[in-house]
Amino acid sequence: MITRFRYRAVVPACSLCVAGLLACTPAVATAASAAGHHRGTVWPRGGEPAPPAPRAAVPAPSLLYRSGVQVRPRRGAPDLPDVSALSWLVADASSGQVLAASEAHRPLPPASTLKTLFALTVLPKLPSGMQHTVRYRELADVAEGSSLVGVEEGHRYQVADLWRGVFLSSGNDAVHVLASLNGGWETTARRMQTNARALGALDTRVLSPDGYDAPGQVSSAYDLAVFGREGLRNPDFAKYCSTAQAEFPGDGSPYAIENTNRLLTGEDGVAPYPGLIGIKNGYTSNAGNTLVAAARRGGRTLEVTVMNPQAGDGFAVYEEARALLDWGFAADGQVDPVGSLDGLRPRLRPAASAAPVAAATSGAPDVDWSGTAVGVGLAGLGAGAMALVLRARGRAARR
Template sequence: MCAAALHAPVPAAATAVEAPATPATVPCPRLEVKPPPTDREPLPTPPKDDPVLRAVGGDGLATDGLVIPSGARRPPALTATSWLVADLDTGEVLGGCGPHVYGTPASVQKLLLAAAVMDKLDPRRTITVTRGDLDIEPGSSAVGLVEGGKYSIATLWLGLLLNSGNEAANALARLGGGAGGVKAGLAAMNAEAQRLGAFQTHAVTPSGLDGPGQFTSAYDLALIARECFADPVFVRYALTRTARVPAQKRPKVGGFQIQNENRLIFEYPGALGGKTGFTHLARHSYVGAAERNGRRLVATLLGAERRPLLSWQQGAALLDWGFSLPEDASVGKLVDPGGMAPGGSAPSAAPAASGPAPAPGEARAATAPTLPTGAAAAIAVTLAAAPLLLLLRRQRRRIRRTRTQLFD
């Protein structure tokens, strides 16, 4: 199916001296909901829109409104302010609502933490929880780890993905950052976002608790999710229904069971897992993936309310819609990691008849827009550090084999 956004017709009477007609923004199907509480803090001011970043993955994605394939049935009405559906394997974007509109992530940001440091940490290693790990917002989600408690890294990942434990996020970021601690862990998260092409994502807290300048987009979340779901061990964590947090001797605390908060894995056939998120400021966010007839799709959404549909139900509705589309349906593309080179433009989605897209790194026109300075610098640093990255990849592969053996 030809990739196309919904556009208003261009007036036939337009002349050469007139400015080009601007495509109309097509409103996204929305459910009527009660407005968010008025006592919450005002939403943070997002960075100024960059036309290059808004077009990452294809020009059709540079809209605040709805973009779906030509002839596709209308997607479900949701409360989410932005969303996206994509194929995890082919990278085709099947549709979206404001795919590149900045949003506040809440706990779906924990997926970026997993993408950045899961491969660096041996799941069998036992660590000691520190007082700093427990420095989280009072009343926010926690697993129930205790200062001085000794837990395996595998238990921390389960606490993070099943129970959205913010203290588990702090501990994992600290461990992933090595000698640099949480600060270095956050730097690793932001470097991973740049590597993946998630240029609208900036992490300020490892847990997704709100912080100044912390943003993402529905498109970026799909890039991050694709990296996570490429790791079978992540999928095993995400599909775990219940887990046990072990008892501690000092301090003396009994063991207890935790349950996966993502209802998709209990209710949706073929579910692969995902992540829920909520803060008073961000409202509800969600990432969920499923497989059907050999096809793996992911749905991401931001800024949702929980009534009349919970966030996972909105994700399930988007997955159903995506699975109803033919496999060649597309409005854009999830860029490959490192697929945007300095001086290059965002890859554009094109109808199949127009020929294959340029290969990553292929020379582009001299007039193409350039990457933002920060993104170009990050890529340049990555290229310069190639030998070190090769060693890190080898280390990650060794740890991944260990993690696989742990689950077998």
């Protein structure tokens, strides 16, 4: 009697144990195979070891927060020119690779080069053909000594006219009117600040959207290069910043205005730079001369930022920019980047649906944990049944 009970109980229990182990086997085998594959131990049918997977190139660390001149020349690369600016940078506008720089993140007053960020922020909000009649209060707070294009109260302008006043004449009066249309001076400053952070321009602090000196308002050669590069992706921005001459509406008839960027116009004895496409110059007594410029040659576009040269006259900013552009074109393929204009741009978080992809490519074996869990559960049931059998057997023996 006891024997028959033991046989009937043990067989189902052992069956459950075996079923559990069998359920585990495929998943464990798959995991082992995957692990072996990751270790390079799985060979193809021919018996030859599988070729190693290609390894991704690891970019060199950024040098842009280091002091002094930063460049990674290869053998035969041209020497950098002497540049007296407190801060400067030369980059490939297409890839964003920074080819050389000095004090790239040093916070300095930007002067009117900050209008690049103003345009990035406001241009998309206002249709170029929109008409607007200027009101007195829109011009009331223009700082004394500001550069002006000649906007007049009561005159009707197209938004495109005002933008030409900003880019060519660096008109702070035009900036004030456009900021008013964008929600006001303070609102525009806040939006500019938010936009700077979104672009990874972390050195910039915006207090006056026109770039006029304000205590604590700063940017950097790096940030201004980010703004200029981003602006060139906007067709309207690119068109305005590369315009040398235009007409501005006036009483009775329009009058001529000219871009204050001498590298573009060739004025005041500064030779125009071949292939120049703008971007923006600036000057205040506190900031000195500042410039963001880009040029295209042979299908390649370079961008430079020069902030506050310490040698030469008021036009030294153009000559130092010229020297850096010349060097950048001559050094094509002969220097390794020292950083990237995309290096501080925030990365988007992966969506929830992307989580399985991340897990599958993390380098861990691809284990079917759902099948394994079922197998472990069945094995546990089998073990529990065996424990019950043994307990019953002990009781029977005691009888």
